[in-house]
Amino acid sequence: MSALALVCGVSVACSSNTSANVNTNSANTNISQENTSSQNNINNNNTNAKITSDKAKEIALNHANLSKNQVSYINAHSDYDDGIQVYDVSLYVNDVEYSYEINAQNGNIVSYEMDSIYD
Numbered sequence: 001m002s003a004l005a006l007v008c009g010v011s012v013a014c015s016s017n018t019s020a021n022v023n024t025n026s027a028n029t030n031i032s033q034e035n036t037s038s039q040n041n042i043n044n045n046n047t048n049a050k051i052t053s054d055k056a057k058e059i060a061l062n063h064a065n066l067s068k069n070q071v072s073y074i075n076a077h078s079d080y081d082d083g084i085q086v087y088d089v090s091l092y093v094n095d096v097e098y099s100y101e102i103n104a105q106n107g108n109i110v111s112y113e114m115d116s117i118y119d
Helices: 025-046 053-065
Strands: 001-007 009-015 073-081 083-093 094-102 109-116
Touching: 053 073, 053 083, 053 094, 053 109
Parallel strands: none
Antiparallel strands: 001 009, 073 083, 083 094, 094 109
């Protein structure tokens, strides 16, 4: 007895006495390529920061009601948090460290902390 089956878009002829090995590599490759393309689109959207690291520093300083002259050290670097590009901004005033996470797309403050450097 013979049968014709459609497996992953591939026609396979089978008989009752034989088993068919179906090569699904091409289907798996297509799915893999689609997933990779989707991931690349997500990553490309996130790598186009609309604000600069200098703007992120300015946002942090304004939020902390500080000027550049009052700060002994300030740094900002790009990072990703849950797939979203952010700037991690650190600044020091006397014995206090301010840490900010600022969304690189819209400049919103995602989180911030203020801690003594002795903690």
